[in-house]
Amino acid sequence: MQGRRSFCVPGRAALERQRGKPSDSKRTQRHWLAHLVQCQSTMPFESGAPRQHPILPTEVIDLDGKHRHGLRVFCDTRQRSVPLDICRECPSCARITDSEGGRGGSVDCTPPLELVPDAPVAAGAALRRGVVAVDAAVLVRDVVALFVERGLRLVVVTGDAGRAEGIVHESQLLREIQDQARSLPTRLGWGLTAFESASAIMFPATTILEHAPLRAAVAAMATGHQRQLLVVDADGFPVGVLVDVDALHALHGRRD
Numbered sequence: 338m339q340g341r342r343s344f345c346v347p348g349r350a351a352l353e354r355q356r357g358k359p360s361d362s363k364r365t366q367r368h369w370l371a372h373l374v375q376c377q378s379t380m381p382f383e384s385g386a387p388r389q390h391p392i393l394p395t396e397v398i399d400l401d402g403k404h405r406h407g408l409r410v411f412c413d414t415r416q417r418s419v420p421l422d423i424c425r426e427c428p429s430c431a432r433i434t435d436s437e438g439g440r441g442g443s444v445d446c447t448p449p450l451e452l453v454p455d456a457p458v459a460a461g462a463a464l465r466r467g468v469v470a471v472d473a474a475v476l477v478r479d480v481v482a483l484f485v486e487r488g489l490r491l492v493v494v495t496g497d498a499g500r501a502e503g504i505v506h507e508s509q510l511l512r513e514i515q516d517q518a519r520s521l522p523t524r525l526g527w528g529l530t531a532f533e534s535a536s537a538i539m540f541p542a543t544t545i546l547e548h549a550p551l552r553a554a555v556a557a558m559a560t561g562h563q564r565q566l567l568v569v570d571a572d573g574f575p576v577g578v579l580v581d582v583d584a585l586h587a588l589h590g591r592r593d
């Protein structure tokens with residue numbers, strides 16, 4: 338069972354700032370991320386305690402509009418993400434709390450201690466959010482519709498066989514997203530961009546491997562002044578989006 342979490346004083350202050358004021362300055366962000374990397378009060382998961390792994394929904398939208406859904410779980414024992422069906426068959430699985438599309442669902446498991454590698458907390462273990470991805474050829478117009486319908490902050494652009502290639506962030510299309518949400522007429526100049534492919538406007542994705550140490554992920558966020566990082570598996574397929582607050586909980590939280 339999940340215990341109450343405690344934080345060191347700077348960690349608690351950072352968490353409260355994040356909750357109350359999501360637009361913290363980059364200076365503040367750098368400050369607490371740097372603290373996280375160095376703080377000695379960080380503790381890994383307690384060995385022997387039941388582990389709760391969030392279910393990470395993955396949705397990929399193809400050029401023809403087809404949606405492919407998947408549910409994955411980061412497994413501490415294997416140090417990689419696995420399809421939820423693997424957990425269903427796993428002898429260590431105690432309970433699966435499935436919810437709408439995997440959102441908010443989790444897997445409780447108690448693997449034998451000898452099977453749990455003595456490794457630092459991995460980036461994948463801190464994930465609380467899956468990904469929504471589009472094929473690189475999907476039109477920008479359809480990406481805007483996706484942002485409006487789902488209230489997303491970012492969309493992953495996939496290329497070769499579904500591997501992560503880039504990211505389109507909400508801020509890149511903010512005006513079009515707002516206009517479409519309010520059913521305002523299309524502005525002049527938008528016509529050309531709307532019919533470009535997502536790959537034409539994406540930024541290269543900053544990624545980290547799911548089994549990389551969480552500390553390395555946090556250090557990469559601090560260095561790149563980023564609040565989120567795309568986590569991929571060993572083959573380059575997107576697994577989830579690591580957000581700074583989730584990293585704070587996983588790296589800094591501990592059980593009383």
Ligand code: SF4
Pocket residue numbers: 390410411412413414415419423424425427428429430431444445446447448
């Ligand atoms: S139930 Fe089995 S496969 Fe799933 S996370 Fe736990 S140990 Fe890994």
